[in-house]
Amino acid sequence: MIEVHANGCQFADVDALRRIVLARRSVRRFLSNPIPEGILENVLAITQRAPTGYNLQGWIAIIVTDSEVKSKLRKAAFNQRQVEDAPAVVVFATDTHVARNFESTAAHALDLGHWSESYVKYLRRIVNAVFGREFFGIGNFIRWAGTRSLSFFRPMPMVPFGDAGFAGYGWKQSSLAAQTFMLAASAHGLDTCPMEGIDERWVRKAVGLPGNYTIPMIIPIGFAPEPAKLSPRFPPEKIFHRDCYGTVFNGIGSLIV
Secondary structure, eight states: OOEEOTTSOEEOOHHHHHHHHHHOOBOSOOOOOOOOTTHHHHHHHHHTTOOOGGGOOOEEEEEEOOHHHHHHHHHHTTTOTHHHHSSEEEEEEEESOGGGGHHHHHHHHHHHTSSOHHHHHHHHHHHHHHHOOOGGGHHHHHHHHHHHHHTTTSOOOOOOOHHHHHHHHHHHHHHHHHHHHHHHHHHTTOEEOOBOOSOHHHHHHHHTOOTTEEEEEEEEEEOOSSOOOOOOOOOHHHHOBSSSTTSBOOOOOOOOO
16 A cells, blocks of 8 residues: 655555564574575665765675675674675775765755755855864864864754764764665565674775775675564663653554564
C-alpha cells in the first residue's frame, strides 16, 4: 500500500519498514555464498541517499571482496573471523577535510536549481567558518575557542577542533550511511555485522586510504547460515523522554523481546 502525501511524497507501507528493521540482525557467522549480481550494487545505490551535513557527502565506502585484502582486514579487526567468512566487507570512511567538498556540492546544487546563488554564499561562509583548517589549524583553534567561550552566553555552532574533533564529526556522517546500508541490505535479504573493534591505522593501510580519512566501522555483508536471534532492548520508557529528561514518553509500542 502506497499513500501519497499532499506535497507529492509517497510513503510505503509502515509494516514493510517494520519488517525490514526487525529483520536486521548483527551476525558473526557467514556462508561463503557469493552475493547475486546486482544485489550489492542496488544496496549501495540506496545507501548513497543517506543524508550528510550541508550535503557535503564527505563519506566514502570501499567494498572489499579480494581474499588477500580481507585477510589484512581480519588482522586489523583482531582476527574476527566474520571479516574473511563474509563474501564482502564494506569499509566506511569520511574525509576529515570535508570543507573541500563544498564547491563541487554547490556547483551541482546550482545546476539542478536546488540552491540559489545567495544560499550558496551563505553556506560557504558557514562551511569555511566551521570546517576550515587553514594556517596549520590555527584558525580552527581560534574559532573553536571563541565559540566555546561565547556559548556560555548564547547558542553557538559546534566547531570541530583538531584531529579528534573532525574525526568525531566524520564518524557521525559515516554512521548515517552505514545504518542506511544495513537497512538496505536487510530489505534485500542480506545479513550484516557492524564492527567498531578495529585498528584504524591497520584498516587504512589494508585498503590504501590516505591519512585524512577516518574509519568508524567496517561491515561484513552476506548470508548467515541460520537466522540470528532478535537481541533484547531496554523498555521504551527507559529510552524516550517527553519534553525534558526524566519525563517518560508513554504509549510507545514495544518491539523488544
